[in-house]
Amino acid sequence: MDAPHHKHDHQVIPSDPALRTKALESLLVEKGLVDPAALDAIIDAYENKIGPRNGARVVARAWVDPGYKERLLRDAGPAIAELGYSGAQGEHMVALENTPAVHNLVVCTLCSCYPWPVLGLPPVWYKSAPYRSRAVIDPRGVLREFGTELAEDVEIRVWDSTAEVRYLVLPERPPGTGNMTEEELAALVTRDSMIGVAKIAAPRGVEA
């Protein structure tokens, strides 16, 4: 449907929240409380550069390098920093290893705490009330909705993020990937697998 066709002799007035954001930003910048260049750099980083790809590289490294994996599971922050990614808010990072017996699922029941430096910005569903409440009450049901069926004897551990602690799931390496390079492996790693709502499928042509 076309927007009402009136003559644009002036600019389209932005929405209420857009105007409020402009008001806030311009006031704070004027007072010297926010550096506009630093602000742009953050937005650019989260929008374009950071993203689940950082986390995927961490996971792939852990799959191919047992020493790195050990460091990652022992203290994730420094291990992640080894690859050049560091926390924006300095929160403590914890890596959780999925195994055939244990499946980890990450949520933030309070708001939307999320490991931004490795996963970028949280997806809309991660911030929604249904996910925030149901991940704790009925994790198996939530996983099923993401297409993730776990055997009854698999233990599901749900981790509630806070302002201080963020979690990154280390998913299981899929079968049939023994000959793949670290880079090829990283390409298999999905954001959802690092939140714990999905497993990583075996590459095409490989039977699980």
Add this chain to the structure above:
Amino acid sequence: MSAPDLTSLPSLPRDDEGPAFAEPWQAQAFGLAVRLSAEGHFTWKEWAAALAAELKAAADRGEPDDGSRYYEHWLAALERLVTRKGLTDTAALAARKQAWADAYRHTPHGQPVLLPKSSS
């Protein structure tokens, strides 16, 4: 890649693997909170608490929280926190918002929108 099909879920909205900003102002509001915290105007813990309070207030009002209004709550929390911290006040925010609306209203299409020097 086996992206799960979630289109059948009425209550669990999701997006692609890209950034979760629906509009540019959301990214702007996001960056402001991150930057103000990084500059030490409030701690990230204070920010998380302010945002959680706003989300809870929305839920208490009976608003459907499917994530779609998330950044509106984010913005409200940010306004509240910067006001409480004395970085600015509600009157200044309201006046500045009006000034921006006027500037858009009076700027011919195709020209950059600038605030008049007098507005503060």
